[in-house]
Amino acid sequence: MTQTECKVIRASDINPRFKYEIKLHGAEKLMRCFQCGTCTSDCPIARYSESYRPRQIIRMAQLGLEDRILDSDTLWLCASCFTCTDRCPQGVEVASVIRVLRNLAAEKGHIPQVFKEQFSSILESGYAYKIPELRVKRRETLGLPPLPKGNPESIRKTLRGLKPEKLFEKSGGD
Amino acid sequence: MSKGKYLIFLGCAIPYRVSAFEVSARKVLAKLGVELVEMPEFNCCGLPLDPVSHEAMLILAAKNLALAEQKGLDIITLCPGCAGTLKKVNRMLKEDDALRHKINQHLKEAGLEFKGIIEAKHLMQVLIEDIGLERVKDAVVKPLMTLSVAEHNGCHILRPKEFIGFDDPEDPKTLKTLIEATGARCLDYLEETECCGAPSVGINDKIALQLARNKLNHVKAVKAEAMITICPFCHIMYDTNELRIEKMFNETYGIPILHYPQLLGLAMGFQPEELGFSELRVDASKILDKTKGGK
Numbered sequence: 001m002t003q004t005e006c007k008v009i010r011a012s013d014i015n016p017r018f019k020y021e022i023k024l025h026g027a028e029k030l031m032r033c034f035q036c037g038t039c040t041s042d043c044p045i046a047r048y049s050e051s052y053r054p055r056q057i058i059r060m061a062q063l064g065l066e067d068r069i070l071d072s073d074t075l076w077l078c079a080s081c082f083t084c085t086d087r088c089p090q091g092v093e094v095a096s097v098i099r100v101l102r103n104l105a106a107e108k109g110h111i112p113q114v115f116k117e118q119f120s121s122i123l124e125s126g127y128a129y130k131i132p133e134l135r136v137k138r139r140e141t142l143g144l145p146p147l148p149k150g151n152p153e154s155i156r157k158t159l160r161g162l163k164p165e166k167l168f169e170k171s172g173g174d
Numbered sequence: 175m176s177k178g179k180y181l182i183f184l185g186c187a188i189p190y191r192v193s194a195f196e197v198s199a200r201k202v203l204a205k206l207g208v209e210l211v212e213m214p215e216f217n218c219c220g221l222p223l224d225p226v227s228h229e230a231m232l233i234l235a236a237k238n239l240a241l242a243e244q245k246g247l248d249i250i251t252l253c254p255g256c257a258g259t260l261k262k263v264n265r266m267l268k269e270d271d272a273l274r275h276k277i278n279q280h281l282k283e284a285g286l287e288f289k290g291i292i293e294a295k296h297l298m299q300v301l302i303e304d305i306g307l308e309r310v311k312d313a314v315v316k317p318l319m320t321l322s323v324a325e326h327n328g329c330h331i332l333r334p335k336e337f338i339g340f341d342d343p344e345d346p347k348t349l350k351t352l353i354e355a356t357g358a359r360c361l362d363y364l365e366e367t368e369c370c371g372a373p374s375v376g377i378n379d380k381i382a383l384q385l386a387r388n389k390l391n392h393v394k395a396v397k398a399e400a401m402i403t404i405c406p407f408c409h410i411m412y413d414t415n416e417l418r419i420e421k422m423f424n425e426t427y428g429i430p431i432l433h434y435p436q437l438l439g440l441a442m443g444f445q446p447e448e449l450g451f452s453e454l455r456v457d458a459s460k461i462l463d464k465t466k467g468g469k
Contacts, residue, residue, distance in 0.1 A: 044385055081369040083329070
């Protein structure tokens with residue numbers, strides 16, 4: 001997916017319905033993008049990454065290169081700073097399109113480890129990180145009130161039936 | 175809702191490793207006459223789930239809002255990520271009947287319902303909108319006149335503008351105004367609104383550190399004596415990684431990273447020990463010495 005990497009695109013690689021399917025998930029304004037490049041030129045990640053180019057991801061989504069987008073690690077480099085969303089002259093909400101694509105990649109099972117860990121921690125404790133016992137004790141020394149207790153059972157109840165099912169089932173467990 | 179009493183939503187990062195922010199914020203708010211009530215139970219705001227499942231994020235945020243509604247209190251958060259998420263979902267559910275109905279079907283499983291009767295605000299917004307700049311200034315007894323600092327707002331306190339909308343993300347003024355209320359000078363520097371890099375930690379650490387390094391270089395260039403943050407993640411990114419960045423890229427900074435309520439607390443006359451200064455990784459003794467006597 002890098003800019004220098006030129007792969008031939010075959011008609012069979014294209015899902016012509018993709019641009020309509022993702023609109024149902026929240027990428028409503030995808031087709032407004034006219035490839036001006038504001039998103040990429042203002043993207044803090046693109047400054048330091050060889051491969052992450054939001055404009056390119058948007059174009060690939062418009063074209064329907066579903067597998068190529070969803071199977072790529074590049075999708076997960078977005079820092080969700082929303083600079084692209086705020087500056088897009090067409091109001092595409094680029095960061096939200098990236099989020100929609102990530103959700104679809106997650107349904108296919110592509111989830112970076114760091115997100116998996118936070119996910120299971122939330123389902124187990126309510127907190128996105130496992131709060132070390134030392135920290136809990138240190139609160140007393142610092143004169144802080146006890147931490148509110150998580151309610152994992154109630155969290156699991158409210159999240160029941162969501163996709164990706166495997167993720168919720170595996171780390172959930174009633 | 176009452177402007178003097180809030181439900182405090184700590185989020186996950188602060189209990190995990192950013193106690194100094196919480197200690198100093200509680201001190202400063204108490205002095206300003208704000209009463210804080212603890213959350214009855216804790217669920218993450220939902221933001222870390224958004225990349226994996228947008229719906230799960232919506233449900234968790236709505237769950238927190240519904241719990242606050244039961245208490246009849248507005249939410250105050252110290253983490254801009256939590257504030258942004260709760261504000262955004264609050265507005266989405268208030269405006270979209272179909273979405274609210276859908277999310278409420280999930281909340282029903284836990285005996286909850288989202289009604290849309292409270293607000294969620296970040297500390298900075300409470301300071302400027304509810305308490306007001308004049309009252310903040312009035313509480314300053316030891317102005318930090320000799321100090322020149324730089325601010326770092328971070329992204330989620332400002333963007334996306336459509337949902338946050340209390341300051342201009344391209345030229346934010348609130349934090350600067352609040353810093354100047356302490357008597358300190360707030361310096362302008364290059365790329366002030368750039369991301370700290372924290373969201374890329376664990377995905378691509380090198381990019382994350384390069385972003386933090388870039389900011390530290392710009393802050394150093396204007397000779398700021400400290401960097402002031404209002405986000406636990408931005409603070410971790412700079413404070414925890416400053417020494418690592420110095421080694422990795424052969425730089426020298428020595429710039430202490432302070433949580434805004436630590437700065438305000440000093441100006442209010444609190445002692446550094448009361449404001450969690452011992453929790454900071456980068457040595458802040460230089461500026462503490464400077465502000466010690468200062469009238």
